[in-house]
Amino acid sequence: MPKLWNETIETHRRAVRDATLDITAALVTERGLRSVTMSQIAEKTGIGRATLYKYFSDVEAILIAWHERQVTGHLKQLAAIRDQAGDAVERLEAVLMAYALISHEHHGTELAASLHRGEHVARAQQHLSDFIRDLVSEGAEKGDLRDDVAPAELASYCLHALTAASSLPSKAAIRRLVTVTLAGLRPTR
Template sequence: MSAHRTAVREAILDATVSLAAEHGVLSVNMSDVAASAGVSRATLYKYFPDVQSILQAEHHRQMAGELEQLHSVKAAGGDPRRQLEQVLCIHAMMVHRHHDSAIAAVLQQSGALQHKEQFLEVILRKAADDGTIRTDIAPAELTRFCLHALAAAAQAGSEAEVDRLVRLTLDALEASAPR
């Protein structure tokens, strides 16, 4: 039974994201979600009370995947510069892929950005302590710089452009960067 519930929930989330992408967040309604997911409205309401709660659940699903990636990078340890590069890549790709999605609006309202900021600051502090990145600017300031610089990934035309933004950001963090 649990597998069935999970499959229905996933179908609802997928249908909502698809409808929001196709028609815009404001035009999504519960009837359309139910039809697109292949469930009755009664079934849909057993899972979610409204479209906003579906979007929040989708946000949590996406963030769980990203956080899992971030934590696996952190847990793997190793070279602090490589860790930093991987964390910035994960963040920039998420910004690039989801900047205009319904999820982006939910992300702005949640505490997810603060969590990312705290996570990145820990990685930057470790890299600074290791001498991998500059130490003339506090890790908290560098964190804000990175997040704002990589916000440009939202307008990137390709993943290659996102990669270049990450490289540029890393270059600005280098211990030997001009002062």
């Protein structure tokens, strides 16, 4: 087959897949995980049930794929913030704030808890942890952050401290949490 034709098929497949993920996530949010069936998803997506089963084995598999796409999107967003202009501390603060807001918006539900046990989440957490470690290390080298504790330990401290964001009531409270967390990283006198 010519290359163009292959690309068209690939584009079509990705579009069907993306639509399936979006529709499933919307249905599960609306009705709860246990009330959503493959038939409903096929109907809403406008494809046959048999076709849907060629893509995914069950509703849970669709949700995991959807969550992987979400997590990858969040990581890209955080990496883009990291790559903005500014010194290491400014960029670290921006990344921590964005991460805290993501935790706040997306977590605390039972569905989130069950999806977060997946391996793709562990990988993403490691990736995030590594890049926060690198920002901390850069700030410590410049003398703007403490250098008496290993950057990897400080990154772990940050990510755990920011899990408090999921139960905070407002964006202002999340900003205070980020300020306090960052204060723990300042050099000791």
